[in-house]
Amino acid sequence: MKTIFTKKLLLSFIFLVSSFAFAQKPVRELILLDKDWRFSFGHLYDTQKDFGHAEGYFSYLTKTGFGDGPAAPGFDDRAWRKLDLPHDWAVEQPFSKNGSFSHGFKTSGKNFPEKSIGWYRKKINITEKDLGRIISLKFDGVFRNSKVFFNGHFLGTQESGYNGFEYDVTAYVNYGGENTIVVRVDASMEEGWFYEGAGIYRHVYLQKTNPIHIVQNGTYVTTVIENNTAEITIETTLENKGNYKGPIKVVQTIVDKNGVEYTQLSEQFAAPDFYKTTKHLVKIKPDKPIFLWSIETPDLYELITEVVQDGKNIDVYKTTFGIRSMRFDAEKGFFLNGKPLKLKGTNNHQDHAGIGTALPDDIQYYRIKKLKEMGSNAYRCSHHPPTPELLDACDKLGMLVIDETRLMGINDYHLNDLKRMIERDRNHPSIFCWSVGNEEWNIEGGIAGERITNVMQHFAKSIDSTRPVTVGISSGFKSGISSVVEIMGYNYLGNGDIDAHRNQFKQQPGMGTEEGSTFATRGVYFTDEAKQYQSAYDKKPRPTFYSIEEGWKFYAERPYLAGMFIWTGFDYRGEPTPYGWPSVTSYFGMMDVCGFPKDNVYYLKSWWGNEPVLHLLPHWNWTGSEGKEIEVWAYSNCDEVELFLNNKSFGKKKMEQNGHLEWKVNYKPGTLKAVGYKNGKKILTEIQKTTGKSESINLSVDKENYSGKVSVVTVETLDKNDLHVPTDNDEITFSIKGGKILGVGNGDPTSLEKDQFIDAVSLVAITNLQEQKGTNALPQQLSNYEEKEWREAFKDRDYKKQAPSYIYRGEFDLNNVSPSNVISFFYKKIGVETVVFINGNKIEPSAEDPQKYALNPAILKEGKNSIYIAATPLQKIKDWDVMNTDPGIIQVITPAESWKRKLFNGYAQIIIQKDENTAEVLLTASGKGLRTGKLIIKN
Incomplete structure (x- = not known):
């Protein structure tokens, strides 16, 4: 009795604990899915090299749930590379003159079909307790043309690489078990004329909500400032994916930067109908003085929206917003919070040295902070919607933003992209203007451009009426788009007469959306055409264009122009104007691709910033x-x-x-x-x-990072007097403990060095698979099998009259095998019991996986190798069962070289990520004839 009583108590306790845990589960869960994906290249047009995808009799487009090849849940991806997101496979590739000029000559894209398709797979568990919730996958951005599958079900295609998207997978979930996410990415086509990367380069999330919930981007907050307070209007969109028809209550609370609750409002109304949405509008006047968002004091608020059903919270949705006023004046420029503010902006693409487009969140903050230090107060997203974390950084650090859609047009593809961008981003106080186009030369000066702009402009206003619309225009400022756009965007003084256009359209505010486009190489002061280096002195880039100083003077002297955006803040991959191969990055930036300042930074800092500045150039070596x-x-x-x-x-x-x-x-x-x-x-x-020769390596870390997970380290050499040596180009080798290196760079526009040093994973197919019948006992060593008995494996197999066992033989090719290679055979089950021989040697399965065989290099040969598999046959349960006929794959891992990078004019950069639960990271740098540098980074 005592034992039974104890068991009952234990069961009751377990029930109570599990019930409490369930009760404590957040009503809305957003789970980051960046860890532990499997990745492999497919092929652009060869379906066999694309793992047989879309070869099935029933494809994923003919019958629901028929994802084949890697899209099938049971596909064996054990031999694929393991990685974390965000991931840009293009940056990992070497350079080639056959690569795309605009994309930095990387061996990726349409000219390289074997590096154009990337497959990603991840398995997740979803508990039975989630049954009844709405389960969705959220992608912040995949470049590009992604197809997503869940448990073999095709979810959809997203063509553009810049928009976030979401798929409801509720009906496809295996509750209480394993679920498989698969993404096929096709980066063969370019969207832009600049480096865009390739792969799942932004975050991925699993979201769980109640059937009645606030939709994605379902709150819209606008404010009108009145004296020292504000009227806040909140529009909330609710959706019901269930059958509940009763009343619900929406409770909304505003919290300031100090955690002080400003106000709370509660209203009750009927739930939306099944699979319908309802908009809920309220106005709130806070009862306390407000904090204004500005570039100097970027104060933010949080709106907490709760959905209540029968007295219980069923959804909580949090929205960050800011309170500020802004307006353009055709005579006096731009005003923020009633005060005139000259826009001191830069244009930027989204890649960074060493990591391509797969930027950790900390790097977004690093880059915005660097621009702020230069005196910049505005950022133009050139030329596409940015990652959400960049806008978060601009909100928190105080940087105004022009948010830009990718392509002009009036149909669903164009307007739906614009709608998603605006709905996602319209609560960010940093955004002051929407841009619906950039340098659309084919339509800029004609009636088509005028019509398209009118449609897009009015469409944008229907989604967000609080911000104006602009277009960056470069082919003259006379007609077409220029005639109708709300805020005129002038791209370059050299492209037209800005004063003449202004005199014709005096009621149209304007700003310089691009200016400069100058060429400069950091640390170089004499142009060297042979080396493709441009002098860093601020000069005209071409006779009809203007230097940075000339451009700024023009805009600074004209009050009616709101300001200007320099092309560009940072160098970027691709567009290596005025050169071609072997230049692989642009020369336009005020900073190089690492964020190391060129001398122009100090010109701008002198006249854009508030601190005293004195900078002398050139160096004196x-x-x-x-x-x-x-x-x-x-x-x-x-x-x-x-x-x-x-x-x-x-x-x-x-x-x-x-x-x-x-x-x-x-x-x-x-x-x-x-x-x-x-x-x-x-x-x-x-x-x-004037310095002496380099004698030691110095490592320093950017200390003002965002989360502490990722750090930016500067590498330089010092002479005997600890002076930085500005002409040094030594090669430095790095090692790390307690973390990993994500990428290296140095700002050299002609450097063809690797950005990343990662293990190379190649997959070698087993070919020419043949079979002959075996006996009841599986052989433990190979016999001399009759050659005439071999026949094509599995061909015309009668599964009702199988032999007791089969002997299979095949071959695989190995090239450049070395003792450092790690080679494994990943067996895919073609039998119940199995014995495997490689080149006549019996091999044993590994302890952690009975279907994985580690191959000793000593038994392998350069060129052709033989594999024999003796197996008792699998049996069909149903006549229509599809039997596996693939024996497996050979995986060859070639360990990476040590991380290294040459200094360029005295500097290099390393981006490192701390391991989880690590107290400190030790980074070591060494170079020939130099004193080793060490850096310890602690939490």
């Missing part, structure tokens, strides 16, 4: 050029600057507003010094010294 005349420039916002060489003064010069200063100095080793004066007082000193 010109061995062999003694006596040669060197251009010396000073960027500063001081009143006057005095220049010295080895304590000899070259006199003071007055600084012109928005200008710079120049001297001609005959080179002599030593110390070049500039002294800046404000109101007659010395306030700044800048020095460039």
